[in-house]
Amino acid sequence: MFEAGRWLFALKLFMSAMIAFAISVRIGLPQNYWPVVTCCVLANPLTAGIRSKVVYRFMGTLCAGVLSLMLAGLFGSAPVLMVIGAGLVGTIAFTFAYLDRTPRAYGFQLFGLTLMIVLVAGIDHPEKMFDTALARLCEISLGIVCATTIDTIVLPRSLGPILRGRLRAWLPDMERWMDDALAGRADGAIGANDRLKVIADMTSLSTLAGQLRYDPMVSPRDRQIVFAIQRRMLRLVPLISAIGARLAGVEEAKRREHLRQLVGAWERVRTGGTAEDAGAEPATALPDPDPATPWRRLVRQNGAELSAEALRLWGELRQLDAALESGASLGAELERSIGQDAPFPLRPDYHIALRVSAGVLLAYTALCGLWLLTGWTQSPGAVLIGTVALAFFGGGDQADRAIAQFAKFSAIAILLGIVLSYWMLPLAHDFASFVVVMGLFMLPLAAWAATNPLALLLLAMTLSTINLQSNYSPPGFGAYLDANVASLVGIFIAFASLVLVRQMGSSHALARFAADEREDMVELTLHASRRDRDAFLDRALDRIGQMTARLAAAGETDQSGRLLTRLRAGANIADLRRARSAMQGELRDSAERLLASVREEIGKEEPAPRLLDDIDETLTTAWREGGDQAQRGLMNSLVGLRLALFERAPAWEPAA
Numbered sequence: 228m229f230e231a232g233r234w235l236f237a238l239k240l241f242m243s244a245m246i247a248f249a250i251s252v253r254i255g256l257p258q259n260y261w262p263v264v265t266c267c268v269l270a271n272p273l274t275a276g277i278r279s280k281v282v283y284r285f286m287g288t289l290c291a292g293v294l295s296l297m298l299a300g301l302f303g304s305a306p307v308l309m310v311i312g313a314g315l316v317g318t319i320a321f322t323f324a325y326l327d328r329t330p331r332a333y334g335f336q337l338f339g340l341t342l343m344i345v346l347v348a349g350i351d352h353p354e355k356m357f358d359t360a361l362a363r364l365c366e367i368s369l370g371i372v373c374a375t376t377i378d379t380i381v382l383p384r385s386l387g388p389i390l391r392g393r394l395r396a397w398l399p400d401m402e403r404w405m406d407d408a409l410a411g412r413a414d415g416a417i418g419a420n421d422r423l424k425v426i427a428d429m430t431s432l433s434t435l436a437g438q439l440r441y442d443p444m445v446s447p448r449d450r451q452i453v454f455a456i457q458r459r460m461l462r463l464v465p466l467i468s469a470i471g472a473r474l475a476g477v478e479e480a481k482r483r484e485h486l487r488q489l490v491g492a493w494e495r496v497r498t499g500g501t502a503e504d505a506g507a508e509p510a511t512a513l514p515d516p517d518p519a520t521p522w523r524r525l526v527r528q529n530g531a532e533l534s535a536e537a538l539r540l541w542g543e544l545r546q547l548d549a550a551l552e553s554g555a556s557l558g559a560e561l562e563r564s565i566g567q568d569a570p571f572p573l574r575p576d577y578h579i580a581l582r583v584s585a586g587v588l589l590a591y592t593a594l595c596g597l598w599l600l601t602g603w604t605q606s607p608g609a610v611l612i613g614t615v616a617l618a619f620f621g622g623g624d625q626a627d628r629a630i631a632q633f634a635k636f637s638a639i640a641i642l643l644g645i646v647l648s649y650w651m652l653p654l655a656h657d658f659a660s661f662v663v664v665m666g667l668f669m670l671p672l673a674a675w676a677a678t679n680p681l682a683l684l685l686l687a688m689t690l691s692t693i694n695l696q697s698n699y700s701p702p703g704f705g706a707y708l709d710a711n712v713a714s715l716v717g718i719f720i721a722f723a724s725l726v727l728v729r730q731m732g733s734s735h736a737l738a739r740f741a742a743d744e745r746e747d748m749v750e751l752t753l754h755a756s757r758r759d760r761d762a763f764l765d766r767a768l769d770r771i772g773q774m775t776a777r778l779a780a781a782g783e784t785d786q787s788g789r790l791l792t793r794l795r796a797g798a799n800i801a802d803l804r805r806a807r808s809a810m811q812g813e814l815r816d817s818a819e820r821l822l823a824s825v826r827e828e829i830g831k832e833e834p835a836p837r838l839l840d841d842i843d844e845t846l847t848t849a850w851r852e853g854g855d856q857a858q859r860g861l862m863n864s865l866v867g868l869r870l871a872l873f874e875r876a877p878a879w880e881p882a883a
Contacts, residue, residue: 237673260695265370275442287337292360303353325580330437385444408471430772582729590724605713613717760801802864
């Protein structure tokens with residue numbers, strides 16, 4: 228609680244809030260608490276976090292204000308239509324917020340919430356809508372300017388050191404994984420679940436892409452290098468997993484004999500060798516074994532190709548890491564390639580987005596119905612807080628618990644508001660004493676908020692419930708309770724609506740991801756271009772990143788190894804489908820039968836032995852026909868598929 232960084236964050240938040248309040252009072256804005264609340268919700272320990280939220284909040288507020296005026300102009304004489312329009316547009320905005328897994332989602336959230344603030348709350352006075360929208364925009368813009376200015380002046384903090392710290396942690400983990408693969412240890416030092424955590428950490432870097440763009444202390448070239456490293460590390464994942472599968476079970480003496488050159492190349496690359504040197508040698512590092520053992524020959528040839536690609540990527544990683552750390556120059560070809568590396572794509576979760584949006588629409592309808600039936604003057608506040616609960620907390624696996632936690636913090640905010648409104652603020656008689664009182668209240672909460680986002684929400688909600696104006700006059704206690712009870716009612720109805728439309732829990736999420744995986748793999752058996760294969764790998768790695776923490780929560784960490792196996796199997800299915808398109812005659816028919824068997828068996832816990840027979844039959848057919856480059860690609864895919872699905876099966880032998 229007494230770290231310097233925590234209190235620096237609190238001090239910056241407090242300074243920006245007090246300056247925003249003073250300016251708001253000076254220029255006569257109608258709601259002086261809005262600039263203060265804006266400073267609170269924008270607060271972030273990192274400069275990039277503040278600036279990205281500033282951009283998205285301003286754009287969301289501006290667009291919502293413009294649309295509110297348009298809807299008021301269209302339906303000003305028909306309040307019911309205006310309420311319906313606000314609900315539908317707001318729900319669409321929240322849907323887009325859940326589909327976008329980057330900081331840009333904040334803009335959609337603020338767009339929807341500003342509609343509720345301006346349009347729904349002002350529905351009885353459409354003639355004042357323009358003044359209200361303009362006032363909210365000015366108040367929020369003032370908070371934005373103050374928060375950004377203070378952060379820029381007072382010790383701005385860059386994302387750069389955090390990113391470099393992550394990279395320094397990833398590289399040793401990947402090195403250990405490669406060491407384990409070359410040593411034939413399928414379950415190596417860091418274990419399958421730990422490897423998945425590394426993958427999850429690498430994919431999550433993409434969530435920072437929207438913030439990194441606004442970090443003035445990270446150059447555009449460094450941003451490109453960071454994401455080039457991310458993409459190459461993720462491309463290494465299926466390669467290292469496949470290399471380990473091909474070397475697992477090989478006798479120690481034979482492995483040392485045949486991998487001497489490969490291990491030597493790996494040692495040179497990990498200590499700074501070039502990508503060109505690494506990629507040239509391993510293709511011949513695995514000599515052909517006795518031709519009487521065709522399965523081992525195929526496995527080793529395929530392993531040599533995979534190793535060459537892995538070492539080439541690792542050589543590039545080392546060059547990129549050196550360029551990021553010391554500004555070292557890159558080769559012309561590598562320099563050009565990093566310009567094409569975008570952040571790893573985070574796929575939208577349509578299921579959650581649609582379910583939560585249905586919950587938003589249901590809660591909005593219920594709360595507006597309550598408003599219509601009772602005429603309760605605080606109903607707009609219930610609508611706003613109900614949508615806040617779903618917009619910010621409705622998407623998690625334990626969304627019901629998150630909303631219950633939000634309700635608890637809202638109740639605490641009500642109690643803190645009573646203390647601030649009726650005991651502390653009446654002690655302030657001028658601006659200096661007001662600053663002292665607010666400092667005593669805000670600074671401890673802001674210091675807590677440095678590591679707990681809910682504390683920031685608690686602070687913002689408390690300041691939203693009091694009548695913070697230039698001449699402070701506490702609201703009547705009855706009116707205060709009435710407004711805050713409306714907030715709790717809104718949260719309760721939001722909770723009930725969400726429970727009606729979606730299932731909670733990590734196990735349910737894991738089952739959904741498994742079904743998506745099966746659907747993807749079945750689709751690959753039907754058609755698979757190079758782009759389809761790459762898209763599958765991206766989706767599969769993203770799923771692994773999302774499933775890792777859920778496996779631990781559901782007590783299913785023993786399934787961690789299967790995720791990497793299925794990743795390899797999907798890539799091999801795509802390669803098989805692509806290679807089959809270039810085949811003719813019996814080999815083409817055999818490959819087609821195999822793909823049909825894969826479609827039938829891929830969703831099962833353990834594939835039937837018949838699928839192994841079909842793989843072996845296709846391998847035998849391809850072996851007999853010998854081969855060009857296309858047939859070599861087919862055989863590589865068959866080898867990979869057999870190892871992925873039937874790793875412990877006896878070695879394949881060509882049928883007589």
